Amino acid sequence: MAVRGFLRGIGGKNAMPQGASADGSERPLKPIAMGDGATRLQLLDEFEAGGIGWFWATDDQNRLIYLSPAAAANFQVSHEELIGRPLTSLFTLENGEDEEAAERPLPFLISARTKFANMTVKVDAGGDPRWWTISGKPYQDANGVFLGYRGGAKDITADFERQRDNTRAAHFDSLTGLANRNRMTRRLTAILTAYKAAKRSCALLMLDLDRFKAVNDTLGHPAGDELLKQVAQRLERIVGPKGEIGRLGGDEFQVILPDIDDRGDLGELAHRIIQMISQPYSLDGSRAIIGTSVGIAVAPYDGIEPSDLVKSADLALYAAKGGGRGQYRFYSNDLKDSAQQRREIEEDLRDALSRGELRMYYQPVVCSQTHKVKGFEALMRWEHPERGPISPAVFIPIAEDSNLIIALGEWAMRQACEDAAKWPADMTVSVNVSAQQFSTDSLPALVTNALASSGLKPRRLELEITESVFMGDAATTDAMFAKLKKIGVRLALDDFGTGYSSLGYLRKAPFDKIKIDQSFVRGSTEDDNSNSAIIAAIVSLADALDMETTAEGVEAMDELALVKKRGATLIQGFIFSRAVPQEEVLEKLADGNFVYEPNGPEKQRSQRRTLFRRIGVIHEDHRYEAVLRNLSRTGAMIEGLLEVPVGTDLVLDLGEGQLAICRVRRSQDATQGVEFETPLISDGADGLCTRHRISPYALAAAGMPLAALPPGHYAMPDRRGARPTDNRRFMQVDVGMGASRAA
Template sequence: MSDGERLAMLDELEQSGLGWFWASDSEGNLTYLSGAIADRLEIPLEALIGKPLASVFVPVDGEGQTKSLALMHAARKAFSGIAVRAVDRSEGAVVRLAGQPVFKDGKHFSGFRGTGADITEEYHREAETARLAKFDSLTGLLNRHRMAQQIETTLTAFKTAKRDCAIMMLDLDKFKQVNDTLGHAAGDELLKQVAERLRRAIDKDCEIGRLGGDEFQVLLPDIDDRGVLGDIASKIITMLKQPYSLEEGRCVIGASVGIAIAPHDGVTCDEVVRSADLALYAAKNGGRGQYRFFSCDLENEAIFRRRLEADLGKAIREQELFLKYEPIVHAKTQEVCALEAHICWNHEQRGEIDEEEFALILEDSSRVIEVGKWAITQACEHAAEWPDTIRVAVNVPVPLFNHSDFVEYVAEALQTADMHAGRLELEVNEAVFFGDTNHVDRTLAQLFKLGVRLTLDEFGSGYSSLAYLRRAPFDAIKIDEKLLAEADRHDSRELSLVKAIVALSGALEMDTIANGIETNTLLASLLDCGVSFVEGPIFSDPVDKDTVEAELLGEGWTIQPCGDRTKRARRRTVYRKIHVIHADHSYEVTLRNLSKTGALIEGLSDVPKGTQFVVDLGGGQLAVATVIRAMSDNQGLEFEQPLVDDGSGGLCTRNRVSPYALASAGAPLAALAPGSYKGMEGGMLDQSASMPKFGYASSTVNEAA
């Protein structure tokens, strides 16, 4: 083959794109470059010839840190497989270069000769594959696998460096309703918006991941302050519960958050994530829309909750469920006109499980339809014995409303009880409107024809739409209890919304019901707004069937509001044994009450004002406090640093004793166990150093005896 034929063949090869060539001199300047490469880079060939190779091409994806073209040229060694693109071009063609050093006479370096190939499509394909391996394709957040790697790597490094790290587990509330009723496309768009809000909500250095479905995870390095973490969780919850606008409609969801901190709540990835999971489970069972910190007793709580859910079938079969009734009172006359049924459970081990806790157990149970039907039947049987002027109200779960034989079952319950349909009031949540439109309209029309009263429940919760009121034959609107609580706590903005709802219902010839009322102030405001009916602790807590029947024996049941009645506290009592540390001694005392700024303890005698204690609240929670009041065997303490909310209605210290500090004092490095941190063998307190300064009060000694 002649030289001309050889050159022609090389030209054809270059033009075809199958093979490109380049060459440089001993200084690294380009002496030759295939025109096809210049065309692909969209740079004139003459602007490239004579330029240093390293000033024309730059390795992509940070390869320049380890594979600098200038260094490889200076090393005069062959290279291959280097992916490069034109300098100052973040986009555009990607070329794979290979080069071979050339030596004249086998000694004198004269430059490089090399080849190139366009790998743009291959590069982007591999980059997308690598991206998908790390990121969730829907939200752009880290995926489950990558988050696990990040947590594992971080905790391993932080254990060596003795640093703290927090993990948050998030679960969306009511997301399943959106997905099931508006469709998966709406659910996907909602998740994208949730991811964007999460990014905006957290202004700390963090990693955010989506684990799949509606579960998210946040890694927050170097934070163990539970006040800061609680603020972050509250901000997340507040932002995620704001309304979302989707093509398919407007919706509102919520979020629950569980928080665990390494090394306090675990040292390994599995331990800390499990702790955060248990805290999330507790947050959801505590009423949703809240956060919880991990504590050592949550595991037993979670196990017991699962057992309760499993026992629900037995409860139905063995008639352990029963109804309590909350009076609904005419706003102007205070006369009881209806009773709202609440489901309770007489559990053989737990005792009575009230309506609030039972509703949380039932919410995700497969028994929700069965229990809902039972409640309607029972309520009708009971109400049939009451005066005809008294109605009974029953809440209808969304799955029961959507069930194919729901209307037939209601009709059967009324017929069996021989009760007029107008005395049965069915409370329907706005979430039913997310279902099949034809089925919802047909069901509502059949209920209207049957003659039962219909109440739109939780109006003002965020779902509210005038379209619902136009479509359905509602007799009453029940104002969302959370909106009323805000109206009671804050300014008149929420009260203005209540006034607007009352005016709207009046125009549509509907009654309004306000529930959860606890204060005379709120009651007076609602009366000024023109609310038709009211209920809540200010009138009565739910009462049993016998009490209802006894009250209805007279000529009418009237209840005067009493501001002393408040909703039952759902937190554990503060009255418990703790330890306080003074000098080198630890004393067991009784904690009588606890606030953010101080506490009242009982059990020590002759403790002067100004005495400083370290209060051991358990689980590594130590708070420095000063005695500001001393009364016999009671001491009033003021904390040096205020306590913070623990997310469940209780209080906790911002920080805890680090397990790293305990390890240095002789304890094994592990998650904090429950109990006292008053001292360890070879540890921080030497009990034999001196005589105790304070003695126990005689009442405490007698009690101990």
């Protein structure tokens, strides 16, 4: 009998079927009558206790008068303390990860006595978060008098968290926690759609990491993943609440910055990002150094639609990388042509060596006290048969991206040693070694062979190395330094202090010299500029480590006096000589006069770029054409208007919506020197631009279709459609033809 009962209990083969009696006969059905309040109440109690669902009720003032005990157990106060509290005080609305979802105003629905169903709320109970769905219906008496709400609730925490995780996986990068490409595309689309109607602006920054692949190759993919996490954290600290950051994949990042169109502010932010990303990273005991380049586009100026703005920012990023990396660049209409030109230069560079188009030039490095030349830095030059001279700032980054830098570096090493062997026996030659070339096992053999074939003594060869060589494996880097020093060559740390300097480099690496970057020399004589103190600190550090120092980029007499006073050992810059070909070096050295006399302006002033392009000049209701002769941050020289009085206010139309308000400070015949009301800013490369531009919204209000700013010049927006008058104040001169004409 006990066994039979046991089998019944576990549902064995002798267990009785449901509805069967002990003797096997069918039991009669006993439905619960609707009037059986006690049994129905028991069912509700079991329903509540089982967690299948709960009940709640409020009075006519929306205060709780009932809450299922099992539901009340979720809170950290007693059931009695919950009764009498407003229902809405127990919850906070929860819309998950989708901030674009419309808010569901529970307090409003209750105050409006509206029925609601399956509303997701977060339980405000402390401890681990819980989520419920609640439903409610207003309850009235027979006379229609509102008595309160009656409703139900259910715990959906497990389902909610699962859905939230799925949503987050669809919209956020699992590695860094940043928004992914899908979310960033949706956010940018939503913002630009809303801002188009509100006539607001939005900036977009595109970034990718320089030399990230080398980290993966040398330290492994886990280290690369950790590096990406740290990059994301640094970006979040810099950008903060001003914008949203996303990782698009690989080493590509994007930043959306609503309501920012000041290119001065954007340039400063991009500069901070570049500086912060370039600081060293600690990766499981190893040290890595990378960089970044930034492309900037602003809606509606550079694109109205999301795809157009992204394309503009991508072109700006491409230009920033092409300009030498570690730079930012604003979008401009000519970048499309620049991208094509860069591809053409890369193709031509592959054949430049074999065609004999590359040459080595040499810039003297002189003693700071005697001005006697101590050596020369070898600098590569490219004379293109059709394009003419191409700047190293253009073709060297292209060579690095296309893996041509190794071949160029080998040729430069051999040519420099061969040329230097013809100089006096105590003069050195400095050759730049790229990070890629430094990481090749063949570098010591290349140096040895170049010295042997030229007959140059090892002590006369100085290898200039940037701090980027320290981004790889420390043991491999140290081994390379040891091999090079064993050969007997000198080592110089180039561009010290510009990005990610560390005293650890100087402690470990056997450098003979520190080169003070020209960015510290420039501006060092200005009041309230800390560059002078930085120069002094670098010189003191070098002295303590028994190293020489070379101050680069000295151009003015006041800069020369300052670096000499601060104790720099050697000086290099235009004040003594530009880089010249080997023939001119030999001619200078032939007569035994090894002293270079300084020749430069007394003071360094804002750099002026010599230009020759047509611009618009607006005065009152009239527009003239003129030629822009030169341009600096604070002013310009224009030619084309006769006898414009000093003090006249003008507006220069520099193209692409850039209007610069200025005042004439000097005027002679058809030439005027003007001073800008607001200084221009750097475009991140070698150009200048205005902080602000004409808004496409203003142009649209004046009758133009809303679109990104096309190339060309513009009239003042509020002058569009105005009838021209004939009382022009000035006569326009056709400076191109040398003849004047009445305008």
